[in-house]
Amino acid sequence: MNKKDCRNLIKNKRRLLDKDVKLSSDNAIKHRLLNMTEYKKAKNLFIYVSMEDEIYTHEIINLSLALGKKVFVPKVDRVSKTMIPVQINSINELIKVPPFGILEPEFSHIENQVDKIDLAVTPGLAFSRNGDRLGYGAGYYDKFFKENKDIVKVALAYDFQILDFIPTEVHDEKINFLISEKELIII
Template sequence: MDKSEIRNIVIAKRKELSKVAKDNFDNIISRKFLNSEIYKQCKTIFIYISMNEEIDTKTIILKALEEGKRVCVPKIDIKNRVMKAVEIKNLSQMVETPPFGILEPPTFDLKLDIDEIELIVVPGLAFDKNGGRVGYGGGYYDKFLFQPHKSKKIVLAYDFQVFESVPVEKHDVRVDYVITEKQAINCKE
């Protein structure tokens, strides 16, 4: 299967999830993540603000802020076609930004360098146990993650998003860990 076929399959499966099942899976995945050593040990986290059928990350963001962690989220620089990490203090000031309609900080004022971040929560549609990832196709995360850094990269996914293998190109950056409602995978083992 190619990336577009995999994307279509996963998008369809996510849309089929009932609200009850989604909420249940999201709670399990969030709890596993928040109880993980990788999360507990980090002081600065980069995490996307979930939308549509993605696993809810807003609960995780609020908990991390409550625990005093530095939290930064993506903000797209459309002109230069790159993504920056911007620190936030709350979710209430986020604005919906075209062209993707995602919630972002209103400015780049609190921008962090990637080497200041210890843990990056990476979105995507499909993953494998070797850290392969099929994203949404924009390339923003691959460009961002390609910068030199020591951050651990983790994915929160539904179990049906984990495939035996996914197509990976040389510019695709692999993730280190995958957490689903059924398993926690260390992709480095």
């Protein structure tokens, strides 16, 4: 299966996921992350802001802020195709950015604070047990992780997103941990 077919397969499965099953799975994944040693030790968390079919991260963001962690979310520069972590104090600071309606910080002047990040929670469509990650295809996270090798990377996934094999290329960056509703996989 090629990357495009793999992406379409997983997107379709996520779209068809029963709302109650999604809620239950999202909660199980959240609890696995919150109980993870690396999360507990992290002072500075870089985390994606979920869209509708993704594992819900808004609650994780709010809980992390309540625990006193510094929370950074991605701000995308579509011209340079780069992603900058921006610290937020509330999820209410985020605005929907076209063309996909992704929630991002509004700031026009952003100080790059990547050197402060202990742990990154990354999105994706498919994952393998050996750390391969298939994203949405724009390469923002691969580029970011290639430039910031020391950041510990955790992916959140529904069990059906974990495949025996996913197509990868040399520029694709691996993750360190994979959390599903059923297990924590250490790579």
